[in-house]
Amino acid sequence: MVARRSEVFTESVLWHVDAGAPEVTAAPLPSSADVVVVGAGYAGLAAARRFAEHGRSVVVVEAGAFSTGASTRNGGMVIPELKAGPGALRERYGDLGTRMYAAVNEAFDWTEQLITEAQIPCDYQRTGQLYLAHNEVAHRAMREAVADHRAHGEDVRLIEGEALRSEIGSSAYRAGMVIARTGGLQPARFHAGLLRRCMALDVQLHAHTRALAISDDGPGAHTVTTDRGPIRTDLVFVATNATADHLLPKLQRRVLPVGSFIIATEVLDEELAHSISPHNRMLVDSKNLLFYWRLTPDGRLAFGGRRSLRSTTVADAADFLNDSMVRVHPQLAGTAIDFAWGGEVALTVDRLPHVGSFDRVAYATGCNGSGVALMPWLGMRMADAMIGEAEAPPFIDLRHPPVPLSRWRRLWTPIVGSWFRMQDRRR
Numbered sequence: 215m216v217a218r219r220s221e222v223f224t225e226s227v228l229w230h231v232d233a234g235a236p237e238v239t240a241a242p243l244p245s246s247a248d249v250v251v252v253g254a255g256y257a258g259l260a261a262a263r264r265f266a267e268h269g270r271s272v273v274v275v276e277a278g279a280f281s282t283g284a285s286t287r288n289g290g291m292v293i294p295e296l297k298a299g300p301g302a303l304r305e306r307y308g309d310l311g312t313r314m315y316a317a318v319n320e321a322f323d324w325t326e327q328l329i330t331e332a333q334i335p336c337d338y339q340r341t342g343q344l345y346l347a348h349n350e351v352a353h354r355a356m357r358e359a360v361a362d363h364r365a366h367g368e369d370v371r372l373i374e375g376e377a378l379r380s381e382i383g384s385s386a387y388r389a390g391m392v393i394a395r396t397g398g399l400q401p402a403r404f405h406a407g408l409l410r411r412c413m414a415l416d417v418q419l420h421a422h423t424r425a426l427a428i429s430d431d432g433p434g435a436h437t438v439t440t441d442r443g444p445i446r447t448d449l450v451f452v453a454t455n456a457t458a459d460h461l462l463p464k465l466q467r468r469v470l471p472v473g474s475f476i477i478a479t480e481v482l483d484e485e486l487a488h489s490i491s492p493h494n495r496m497l498v499d500s501k502n503l504l505f506y507w508r509l510t511p512d513g514r515l516a517f518g519g520r521r522s523l524r525s526t527t528v529a530d531a532a533d534f535l536n537d538s539m540v541r542v543h544p545q546l547a548g549t550a551i552d553f554a555w556g557g558e559v560a561l562t563v564d565r566l567p568h569v570g571s572f573d574r575v576a577y578a579t580g581c582n583g584s585g586v587a588l589m590p591w592l593g594m595r596m597a598d599a600m601i602g603e604a605e606a607p608p609f610i611d612l613r614h615p616p617v618p619l620s621r622w623r624r625l626w627t628p629i630v631g632s633w634f635r636m637q638d639r640r641r
């Protein structure tokens with residue numbers, strides 16, 4: 215059904231309205247720098263800041279406006295997760311699994327600490343996550359996941375049947391798992407905070423500057439060719455998330471960009487908002503093509519997901535998400551939506567983040583939809599590693615497999631999407 219759009223409805227990002235982004239004055243592009251960072255999302259900005267803290271001259275080139283990437287468009291859920299619990303990761307990856315799990319938790323702690331210490335006004339609150347089982351298979355898996363997390367000392371609770379009503383105003387799910395270590399923030403305000411921190415250390419920030427090619431000019435020497443001219447540099451960090459473009463073809467073959475969309479309702483009556491999510495949790499369900507939703511700091515419901523892996527328009531996605539939202543929360547029937555937007559998530563074959571280098575060019579990618587805490591931390595840690603101040607994050611020890619038949623992905627992603635949907639419909 216077509217969603218009811220309010221009179222002020224716009225296909226744009228709710229978070230951009232009140233981002234508090236600093237004015238960055240345009241300047242001539244320098245011809246050289248110690249480091250060039252490609253991409254001004256969380257990963258690029260956190261890396262740039264770290265390089266600058268180590269006394270390096272840093273240039274960030276961003277293809278679009280600074281608000282272009284997923285970092286100002288996401289759901290704002292700060293979640294330390296790797297799509298599997300600590301025990302399951304250890305079983306699959308041995309000691310590396312344990313180190314990767316520790317890394318996402320370190321990333322979560324670091325992000326919380328950064329927000330507090332740098333006083334980034336991004337409405338951060340640790341309200342917890344409610345992860346919801348959509349069918350019996352997921353319910354059984356959830357029981358095991360709760361046991362796994364609890365065995366590792368985590369504050370995680372299983373809630374089943376009627377008791378779930380104290381957590382969510384919906385009868386669409388069989389069980390839920392409350393995970394204490396999760397928070398919510400206003401993503402564009404967090405991004406603005408990172409921009410400001412870069413400016414304070416004289417990082418040179420260049421919007422509307424697309425990197426077109428990177429040449430390897432021998433050990434410690436590169437040229438980054440941009441559409442505004444070349445920059446000679448010692449180090450290059452590519453932080454382009456899902457869009458590796460032709461910059462690093464080997465990286466491009468290893469990441470699958472997939473659209474994710476969000477609608478935001480009009481501001482809700484307080485009682486209605488409370489009936490939906492009494493504890494203001496970050497809500498996520500267990501489907502392959504999952505939904506994620508939350509109350510926003512200004513009292514709306516933001517509801518996100520995707521119908522399939524096919525490319526689609528924001529308008530279509532908005533209608534699908536509105537239908538889905540009302541199926542989960544019938545009390546929202548007739549509520550208008552004010553905003554709808556989309557962005558790209560970087561998927562990898564093993565659904566894990568990856569860092570590394572190709573042809574002496576370093577990168578971090580593959581948030582698989584959970585990068586608010588992870589990507590800035592990976593950026594910061596990669597900067598440390600690139601200048602020899604620390605070891606690279608453990609994800610460097612993962613094999614980074616190419617996406618099979620990546621050149622024909624437009625043909626096969628819809629088939630995988632249909633298979634996901636079929637699985638999701640199982641009772």
Ligand SMILES: Cc1cc2nc3c(=O)[nH]c(=O)nc-3n(C[C@H](O)[C@H](O)[C@H](O)COP(=O)(O)OP(=O)(O)OC[C@H]3O[C@@H](n4cnc5c(N)ncnc54)[C@H](O)[C@@H]3O)c2cc1C
Nearest residue numbers: 253255256257277283284285288289291425557581585586
């Ligand atoms: C709709 C949506 C909802 C999400 N919700 C959540 C959530 O609730 N919680 C969570 O943890 N994660 C979520 N994510 C994922 C999270 O937003 C990302 O993991 C994170 O923002 C990635 O940060 P990044 O710095 O790697 O990339 P980005 O923020 O995407 O930045 C990459 C930048 O690189 C630029 N770029 C690309 N190519 C070039 C080039 N050739 N030259 C110059 N610049 C270039 C792009 O323009 C872009 O600005 C969501 C993502 C989306 C799209």
